[in-house]
Amino acid sequence: MLYKKLTSLPEISKAQLSKILNHYAGSKDLVLEPMLIKPLERICGVRWLKANNVEKIFKLEEMIPKSDNTLFYMIYTDFGTFKQVLNQIRSKLDPENLPKDKYHIIVIPKLLYVFEDTLEELGLSGNVIKLYSFQWQPVHLDMGIISLEIPRMYKTLYVDHDLSLLPVFAKSLWHLSFITGKPKLYIALGQHSNAVLKHLDILYENLADTDKLDSDFGAVILMDRNLDYPSALLTPTTYAALLNEVYGVVCGMCEYKSTEGVDHDNKFNPVIKKEPVQFILDSTRDSVYRDIKNRYFTEVTMVLNTLTKSLRSEGESSKEMALDEIKKYVATQLQATTSKKKFIANHLAAAQTIVNTLGHRFEDQQQTEQFLMQNKNKSGNYTYLEEVLVTENDRILTLRLMCLMAVTQKLSDSEMRSFWNKFYNEFGYSAGFVHNNLCKAGFLTEGSPSTTNLPNLPNIVSKLPKLLTNDFYINANKLKQIPNDPSKINLKAPTCCSYVFGGNYIPLISQIASMLLSNTPISDIKIKLEALGPLTIKNERGYPLQSRTLLLYVIGGLTYAEIAACNLLETLTGGRIVICSDKIISGNDIVNAVIDTS
Structure with a gap:
């Protein structure tokens, strides 16, 4: 039931977006910041946009698109991008005859005061350029995985120390409470998590509260990304995590087209070419991915080889079928078999690229x-x-x-x-x-x-x-995050969450969840977590948990290795875990944020 509620989140986002687009009832064109394309595909898709009178869709580029229709721009909250859009629009304006209802800018997830102030200074606010703030519901990526899909949040919070978007996390939790109910227990670990929890209290006090008496979640755990850097920086060993390392997964989509590139870099080292792939990391759509996503990587190639052999034997047996059997096979199994072939081909290509890229070191x-x-x-x-x-x-x-x-x-x-x-x-x-x-x-x-x-x-x-x-090491050993002997960890049939890093380390977020699901005394939890940073435990009467379902919320990005560890924890404890963050990241994203000059 809970997962069905999470899959319905895009419907709420579509209703919000429809209300904005229908501020202008006529035909309109949409100009998208490129990074918005993938999330928007997961939320509504082109067909839905067409049904809402969107005729053409353009990428945001240097020049304004040629269009006679009203233009709706969609951009992330970034002042540089906002200025680019303003410059495009101003290049087409006639100061003597300013148009009305021609230009609209939708800012995701939050409209900042500086945007409105800039329009006021230029004399373009009101009917000339209209601004909208649109915070979509968390995007459902896979079973138990939802994401706000906001890029650059780690850099904004932890490198630039810009807290202007921090209220977005509290608002997302407030929105979610109307669907899943308000949990009784909250744990916030870290400076930003505590700020989010305080802001959430303000929303509950001043705005409408959910009418649901019971919550689908027994507890919410909020944690800052910078309290567990090793979980992002260590080399993961599970398939989905390695996919993100090598290809870079965007909004649950792994897509790479072959390009004619150089064979050697500037120091004459060979450049490893990636195999072209295109698939969605969604267990409900891809049965092959469901089976291999959290496996230790050496097991993945064995599973794929086995599946390939079974398909080959199935094809050979179909040659010996009678006519009636062939008709039945085509009607009931052929389409599924064809889809499976495509899935296997994609995953084999991806696995080969992972081996070629990382194998030598x-x-x-x-x-x-x-x-x-x-x-x-x-x-x-x-x-x-x-x-x-x-x-x-x-x-x-x-x-x-x-x-x-x-x-x-x-x-x-x-x-x-x-x-x-x-x-x-x-x-x-x-x-x-x-x-x-x-x-x-x-x-x-x-x-x-x-x-x-x-x-x-x-x-x-x-x-x-x-x-x-x-x-x-003192803190990690207190929380039992570092196994004494990694060689004794069973990586093929794991019973320890450290398998996601080859038996070397257990992610902090899964260890906190483990303590809650195993009913560790709240006093012990406090002692272990207080050394890491600011800690707030709200509504302790909600513990031990009445519902063994947790919402884990990492502020600043979450990794597929942490997700795999939490999935294993579900299996070991019988609990259920839903994981949310602003984005699914890898260690490369952390370092890119540090060296980013934008």
């Missing part, structure tokens, strides 16, 4: 990460970091490993100085700003040679999460 990377989690072989780990720096020619990969080391074993002043000198020699001094961003995001702390000359350093350091100023 996967074992060394796993071993180094195991040493990092076990706090062993520090000098050898640093040697491997330097080796990756000079051989891979990949600044994302290099910075990702350095960040993982900075969070766990720490790097000495001499090691940091040596690393940055070599990093600049490899990739140029134009990346000098990365120092400051790493400090603001919580990877570097006071005393690092890369931060000692930064202005206002005390203010920056004061914002770092406690996890990074305390000993990582």
Whole structure:
């Protein structure tokens, strides 16, 4: 019943969007920021837009599209994009004869005051350009997975320290309560999570409250992304997580078209080509994906080979069928078999690309990460970091490993100085700003040679999460996140959530959920979590849980490895878990946010 409610969320979003589009009843054209295309496909689709009098759909480009219809722009909350749209519109305006109801801008998820103020200053507010704020309901990506699909949220919150979009999380929870009811227990861990919970209380006090007496969720757990960086930075070992690492999954869609690219990079290293693929990471649509999404990767290729053999034998047996049997086969099974062939072909191509991309360094990377989690072989780990720096020619990969080391074993002043000198020699001094961003995001702390000359350093350091100023291993061992002997973890038939990282580490969000589902005393939960950052437990009378269904909400991005760990936890405990975030990310997204100059 709960999953049916979650799959109905797009219907609410469509009703909201229809109301905005029908502010102008006539024919209209839609101009979309490119990043909006995939989420909009999952929410409404082209056919629905056509039914709402949208004639043509354009991508937002440098020039305004040629159209005689009223234009509706849809953009994310980004002032740079907003200025681009304004410049396009102004280039077509006649100051002596300003049009009415010609231009509309829909801002997702939230309209900022600066947008309205800019229109006022230009004299374009009111009937010339109309602004709308549209926060769609979380997009249902897969069984138990919903996402706000807001890009750049990690960078906005943790690198830029811009909190203007933080109320969006509270509003999404408030909206959700009208569908699933209001949970009795809330746990907020981290600075941003606590702010969201306070804002949610204000919404409940000042706006309409749900009339549902019971909630589908026994508890909501809110957690800041920066309290568990290892779950994003470690190399995952499950299929869906590796897909996101290699291809980059957007709104639950894995799509890559073959391109004519170079065979070697600027240092003559071979460039590994990706196989073209196109499929949706949705268990209800793709039975093959449902079977392999959370498997340890070496098992995936075996499953795909078995499925290929079964299809081949099925094809051979169909040759021996009588006419009546062939008719029945075509009517009942052929379409399903054809779809399955397509699914298998896509997943085989994706699996081959994963092997080609990661295979040459996967074992060394796993071993180094195991040493990092076990706090062993520090000098050898640093040697491997330097080796990756000079051989891979990949600044994302290099910075990702350095960040993982900075969070766990720490790097000495001499090691940091040596690393940055070599990093600049490899990739140029134009990346000098990365120092400051790493400090603001919580990877570097006071005393690092890369931060000692930064202005206002005390203010920056004061914002770092406690996890990074305390000993990582003390906190992780208290929460039993690091298995004593990873070699004893069964990766093929797992009974420990650490299998998602090859037995090296259990994600924090799944460990918190495990404590709730196993009825760990609330006092013990407090003691274990308070060391990580600001903690609020609201309505303790709702514990132990009356409903063994949890909503886990990670602010700043969630990984497929964490999702797989929570899926296993469901199987082990008999509970149910729904996972939500602003976006499904990988460690590469974290590092990209740090080096992004936009």
